[in-house]
Amino acid sequence: ETGVTQSPTHLIKTRGQQVTLRCSSQSGHNTVSWYQQALGQGPQFIFQYYREEENGRGNFPPRFSGLQFPNYSSELNVNALELDDSALYLCASSPGLAGVQETQYFGPGTRLLVL
Amino acid sequence: AQSVTQPDIHITVSEGASLELRCNYSYGATPYLFWYVQSPGQGLQLLLKYFSGDTLVQGIKGFEAEFKRSQSSFNLRKPSVHWSDAAEYFCAVASPYSGGGADGLTFGKGTHLIIQP
Numbered sequence: 632e633t634g635v636t637q638s639p640t641h642l643i644k645t646r647g648q649q650v651t652l653r654c655s656s657q658s659g660h661n662t663v664s665w666y667q668q669a670l671g672q673g674p675q676f677i678f679q680y681y682r683e684e685e686n687g688r689g690n691f692p693p694r695f696s697g698l699q700f701p702n703y704s705s706e707l708n709v710n711a712l713e714l715d716d717s718a719l720y721l722c723a724s725s726p727g728l729a730g731v732q733e734t735q736y737f738g739p740g741t742r743l744l745v746l
Numbered sequence: 747a748q749s750v751t752q753p754d755i756h757i758t759v760s761e762g763a764s765l766e767l768r769c770n771y772s773y774g775a776t777p778y779l780f781w782y783v784q785s786p787g788q789g790l791q792l793l794l795k796y797f798s799g800d801t802l803v804q805g806i807k808g809f810e811a812e813f814k815r816s817q818s819s820f821n822l823r824k825p826s827v828h829w830s831d832a833a834e835y836f837c838a839v840a841s842p843y844s845g846g847g848a849d850g851l852t853f854g855k856g857t858h859l860i861i862q863p
Contacts, residue, residue, distance in 0.1 A: 633789055664850055673750070673836050674790070676850025689850055721789065732778070732797065735851075737789030 633657070635724050635738035643744045649710045652741045656703040656724030663705045664735065665697060668719040680705060717745045748773040748839050750854035758860040759827050767822040767857050769837030777839040779820040780851065781811055784834040793835075796820065797842070807831070832861045 634657040644650050656663050662681045666674035676689035680699035694710040703724070709716055719742050723735040749772045759765050771777060778797050782790040794805025801813040811822045820837060835858075838851040 633791070635789065666850070671855070673838070673853030673855050674851070676852070679850060687849060723790075734792055734795075737782075737791070739787060739789045 633736040633738065635722065635736050637720075637722055637738040637741050639741060640739070641742045641744075643746065644712050645746055646712055646714060648712050649708065650712060650743060652707045652709075652720050652722075652743070654705045654707070654722035654724075654738055656705065656722070657736060658703055660703060660724035660726050660736070662725045662727060662733075663699055664723045664725075665705075665707045666721040666723065667691075667716075668721060668740070669715075670718070674721055677707070712745045714745050717743060719743075748777060748841065748852050750837050750839055750852055752835075752837055752854035752857050754857045755855070756858045756860065758862055760862045761829055762826050765822075765824045765827045765831070765859070767835050767837075767859070769820045769822065769854060771818050771820065771837075771839045773818075773839060773841075775842070776813075776815060778842055779811075779813060780838040780840070781805065781809070781820070781822045782836045782838060782853075783807075784836065784856075786833075790836065793822070827859075827861055829861045829863070832859055834858050 636655045638653045664679040665677040668674040679687040683699045696708045699705040719740040721740045723737045725733040725735045751770045780795045781793040793809045794803045796803045834856045836856045838853045
């Protein structure tokens with residue numbers, strides 16, 4: 632039990648639609664990262680937020696965007712969904728800005744299927 | 747760019763036997779190194795990490811890993827596996843030069859561990 636929750640657990644969308652995934656971090660955790668895990672692959676880093684500002688991004692297009700709120704919740708938004716966006720989306724929280732030197736606590740993920 | 751290779755997609759081990767999962771990385775210097783475990787319906791859980799110092803690292807659940815710079819490897823070991831160890835195991839690296847970890851973790855594709863009774 633990591634104290635990180637994600638909603639919904641599963642989601643089905645149609646190509647071209649938009650989706651919002653939600654993450655609730657541990658209280659006091661100011662950093663949240665999002666990862667995409669395609670079937671049979673390891674997670675891929677999408678972006679990281681620290682105190683409501685994006686401070687790092689992986690190789691993902693601008694249609695992947697995020698928000699972080701003062702209450703330790705965050706969102707991942709994906710516009711113009713493509714079939715390849717079908718994946719497990721993981722969020723991970725950590726206390727501060729020491730980056731990967733801090734233990735990141737992962738949520739169970741949201742499984743997105745794009746038809 | 748950094749990368750991680752986990753050569754074994756699946757490994758089957760008998761309960762009580764020893765385990766070694768392989769991980770090789772590609773990076774210009776010594777990266778930060780991690781092993782995570784993922785069970786169905788669970789998030790990734792950190793088993794252990796290496797930043798510097800002693801090359802043999804102890805983790806949770808009886809796991810250990812050894813960093814070998816000459817082989818660019820960070821193999822995970824356990825002397826005696828339990829049925830509850832069946833899961834997906836991921837090796838990951840990160841740049842020690844990325845401010846605030848803004849490049850995130852780079853994961854391998856994972857090794858699926860099956861435990862035979």
